Amino acid sequence: MKKFTTVLAVIFTIFIGTSVNAQKKTEQNVEFEFRKDKVIYQPVDVSQLPQPVISAVKNDFSAEVISAQVNQYEEFKLQIRTTEATTRTVYANAEGAWIKPTE
The missing domain is CATH 1.20.5 (Single alpha-helices involved in coiled-coils or other helix-helix interfaces)
Incomplete structure (x- = not known):
């Protein structure tokens, strides 16, 4: 045992x-x-932004895009200036939908 x-x-x-x-x-x-892959934003000319992104900025914020960057997922980081002369950073995809940034 x-x-x-x-x-x-x-x-x-x-x-x-x-x-x-x-x-x-x-x-x-x-x-x-x-x-995840590291997200890298590259500068892009404002005139090269997709039309849905520009329309979304004008319609939703009544603002203009000051500068723009794009990452490998075609997400845009935008510096915008509102009519009150304030600036802020917003993120959008190529269809003009607002997104949270991919970090």
Whole structure:
């Protein structure tokens, strides 16, 4: 009976050790699977903005675009000036929909 208990304890220890190591390896792999590309904005001439973006700025803010940048996802970072002469930064996609910035 003592040998059986010892063998059972050894098997249980090996099972738990293997289980913990497998979980650690999985956690390490997951860390790299969900990384995003770094978002890089490049300057773009205001005259090159898509018409839906320009229309959205005029309609929703009654403003003009002072400067613009675009990233690899065709999202635009816009510096706009409102009629009250205040400036702010807004983000839009190519269809002129307002978005949260991709960082």
